[in-house]
Amino acid sequence: MKLHELGPDDERDIFACFQIHCVSQPNPWSQAVFYDQVTSPYRLIAAKHNNDVLGYINTLTVLDEITIMDIAVCEQYKRQGIAQALLTFIMQGKDEGCSVLLEVREGNEPAVALYKKLGFANIALRKNYYPGIGDSTQRESAIIMQTKTSSLTNV
Secondary structure, three states: OEEEEEOOOOHHHHHHHHHHHHHHOOOOOOHHHHHHOOOOOEEEEEEEEOOEEEEEEEEEEEOOEEEEEEEEEOHHHOOOOHHHHHHHHHHOOOOOOOEEEEEEEOOOHHHHHHHHHOOOEEEEEEEEEEOOOOOOOOOEEEEEEEEEHHHHHHO
């Protein structure tokens, strides 16, 4: 597996990431919004094997703060270390102590467990933040998590 930062000319891979996004997110972004996230200050990094995109992460970096906007892995490749590799990749090369923030659905237990393994801690809760999934009218809370880039040295 190789990790590759995508740019505007990587149309095929950006579209593959967008397709993964649409399948993995209950309320996906529009294609235009997704495609905007390949130019600075955003980054879109794809995990690839041969010519296939297995997953991606996109981030927003402002000064010494990285916000993880979205991360997703194809269903058939989950729990193989791809998300961990993507998270580690975006934190490498940053100054020690750089803040990394993300939000996650409270009920997304596998993601919360991974983030905690990588040193993220809960810093806030946004009650009823996400729309319900499917036909559900119940909203779901978002956990805001944060870490510093130096916390990955033990992984």
